[in-house]
Amino acid sequence: MVSVRNIYFRHKDKKDDVLKGISFNAERGSITTILGPNGSGKTTLFKCIAGLWKYYQGEIYFDGNPIDKLSFRKRARLFSMVPQEHEPPFPYSVFDVVLMGRASYVGVFSSPGKRDYEKVKEALTTVGIEHLQDIPYTKISGGERQLTLIARALAQDTPVMLLDEPTSHLDFRNQINVLKKIKEIAKNRSLVVVMTLHDPNLAGLFSDKVVVINSGTKIAEGKPDEIITEKLIKNVYDVEVRKSNINGQSMICPVL
């Protein structure tokens, strides 16, 4: 279990806190989604949890142990991060990109060994992209890149996986494919998955728990069905919506 306790964050030379004391828990084998509008502090919170920005106040625990003071190497063995898909400066093969997930297990003055290569093969198979392994990462589609980055996080072999808006650059079909894959992996490997999303409906479809933040504070936390309400969406996004039920799944639809 990952437990985030009272996170405050302020940028250098700025007066206002971007995060004003956020706390929540994320359980094993489930997906916890951080939902919020642009500028709500969602990305900042994500970067604090991922350990990219170290100067926050508050604590983050994994299974009861504080991880705030861990080195990058030790932290990378507990938390893996899937960044938004992007173009690297050099056209590495998909296999080489996934292999980078092993960096925290390879000594500074050495190169990956047999075990690392096996882990990469396994991760590629789990995600179902072994046919792409020799293709340059720059030549594949956005959805395939996102899957490659997920495979890399799997190769990192961590109990916690963090995903930064995994669907933001994807078309509709790939959004569903990627999120289904994430859900399947979270269940099968009983990982703690924490991700950020833009779309409340996607968050509702795929998460076990939603944490809604706005202006750096937590507005609501709980099962998506229960907390994503017409009132909450109006409050957070300032959009009129109607909530309805399709095939037993509650969805929201904006009133035009």
Added chain:
Amino acid sequence: MKGFKAILIFLSPLCIGWFSLFVGAYGITPFMVIKILLNETLHIFEICDIPEKAIVIDIRLPRVILAGLVGAALSCAGATLQGIFRNPLVDPFILGISAGAAFGCAITIGFLSFLPLQLIAFVFATVSVMIAYGVARTQGEVSRLPLILSGVIVSAFFTAMVSIVKFLVDPHKLQSIVYWLMGSFSLADWKAVKVAAVGVLAGVMPIFLMRWRLNVMSMGEEEAKALGVNIRRERLLFIGFSTFAVAVATSLCGIIGWVGLMVPHLVRMLTGPDHKTLIPLSISAGAAFMIAADTVSRTLTTFDIPVGIITALTGAPFFIYLMKRGGKEAWGK
């Protein structure tokens, strides 16, 4: 196919080096070169002191080895810098490292001859790369164009400082500074080879061992952190080792540009961007390229053309080609 290319690149310095030993103002047959080399190392053939022996062993061989070591250092440093700065358009020359090292050398030759030359070169080379990096860095990331611009600024500054040294220095010392600055291997001897071997090895060997991490670091600062790389410390190590290799190379043969830019690109085109193969192949291709350039520089005309001119003549069009091919993307945001 890839493996075959890799073996060819790997063997190229030996072939070109051997070729370089028998061409030149004094013609020597390829067979005689082998005979002399075998005699010198294994004492199989008995050869009296013929002029060919002196030319091969005392003049051409140290020059070939020195050119090879310098080429290896420059292109290894180029590949490393391109990786850590995520910028395919940089090399030690463009970032001002060579100019910084040259200033360190000039000031040592001119005024402070009691100080160790290579060490002072290293100090100023480090200062210049740190300034270039510091100026270009905004919000944790270093964009491509600002880095090249700040390299140009640092280069211009240290080139001006070298001019001041030239202006102030004793005319006897001026001659040696000017000659050395042009970038040439014509003064190569076994002593220079020893210094180069120790210095280049000390810089290149750790990079060779750490080379896989360049893949991870080239993905960007945040991603490297999340993958478990202590990016500040490791970037410092890479910059330190490559700067050291370049400083030693510059102290021995002046400023030679463009090699560190061109060679890693050629290797990437042939065998791919993975630094695990890129670094060792850049080392051998750099050695081969430099030996070839030096052979051209001493055989093209009756006198030695500074080798820096040859590399610039090939490097500048190559840079333009890279810019045009990459288009807008090459410059990035």
